[in-house]
Amino acid sequence: MTVATNKCIEQRRALHNDLRIALPPANLSFDQDEEWCVVCMNGEWREIRLHDYDELFAVPGLYERLLSDILKCDSPARIRELLEAELVAGGQQASALRVLDLGAGNGMVGEELAEMGVKFIVGVDIIEAAAEATQRDRPGIYADYHIVNMTQLKQNDRCELVECRFNCLTCVAALGFGDIPTEAFANAYNLIEPGGWIAFNIKADFLHPSDDTGFARFIRSIIADKTLEISNTQHYQHRIGTNHQPIQYVAIVGNKRRDVSEDMLP
Ligand SMILES: C[S@@+](CC[C@H](N)C(=O)[O-])C[C@H]1O[C@@H](n2cnc3c(N)ncnc32)[C@H](O)[C@@H]1O
Known part of the structure; x- marks a missing residue:
């Protein structure tokens, strides 16, 4: 840094x-x-x-x-630790990663990745305020930062992102809740080269069979048909709520084997 x-x-x-x-x-x-x-x-x-x-x-x-x-949120650090452990286990260097950070917010995940030794990180977020805060508080962490709606990616944004040849996707504390829906996650996923790393977290309830956000079915189907090959998962406390009760998430790290197809989306 x-x-x-x-x-x-x-x-x-x-x-x-x-x-x-x-x-x-x-x-x-x-x-x-x-x-x-x-x-x-x-x-x-x-x-x-x-x-x-x-x-x-x-x-x-x-x-x-x-x-x-x-509220004791440690998800950016948790995802970094899990990804870093998998890289070390596979004898890979963080400096070789070309990361797309989906729902990058004000850059906390980018900061963790930079500390880990990643040299090329591009942020995407749907709101301008996120890019402004990142530029104000963490200048130089991201090689580029795009304000895009990943659900309806415009052709010129897609071309710019494809040119980055990403081999890693991070998405932390951003899935569900009216934030990033399954289609947006799938569009970002499909920008990662085959073999690339996928590191994200999601509220544990969204993976439960009773989930109605569509994530449980989607994540289960990409794992079942090996679109995503899981290397590690961890159940952990994402943060506490304003009622001081723990909020449980699941951190997932794996490798992309192929693109998500439309029929896998809910
Ligand atoms: C809780 S913040 C997480 C920020 C960062 N990843 C972190 O861990 O600190 C969720 C972020 O997702 C962004 N977001 C919500 N919907 C999005 C979408 N459809 N496409 C891209 N970003 C989105 C929000 O604007 C917000 O910055």
Whole structure:
């Protein structure tokens, strides 16, 4: 990482500590995409939903303070550890990875990958605020950052992304909940070269047979027909909710064997 990037990280950490944030009473429970907090900005308390990413990303350090420090989210580090362990086991170098980071947000996954030694990372996200926050807080981590809707990828965006010859897809804390649907994940998956690494996490409930988001059927079918060959999975606590209860996710790392076909989509 560059000196400029390290300086940004230090500035962000200093900002974290100044932010005043309060959570709702722990005896109130909300769906994960309805959770909220209140943040004191310029002397006024404002309510922000945790899934209103553009509002969170607009305030330097807020996403990190809230998600990493208070709600103990360690998913970017967890996915990095799992991917790194598989690379080491296979005698592969992180520096050889060409990563597409889907739902890159303000760059926390990119930062982990860069620390691991990855030299080429391209971020994609659906909101401009994510790219702006990444540029503000983690300049130089991503070789490029595209604002795209992966569900309806335009031809010129597709061409630019294909030219990157990605051999790794990361997607952390971004599947389901009105964020990234199965089609968007499949479109990103199909941009990865055969043999490439796929590293992502998903809420454990979304893999349960009773799931109605479409992810359980989709993930099961790409594993069953070896479109995705799993090398490691881990059930773990993604973070706690605003009610202090653990939120369980599954981290999955494997290798792409072939493209997802349309009939595999729900
Ligand atoms: C919880 S954030 C996770 C950010 C980052 N991966 C991390 O782990 O810190 C989810 C991100 O997914 C993005 N997102 C939601 N729907 C998307 C879509 N259809 N295509 C690309 N990004 C999307 C959101 O804008 C947001 O930045």
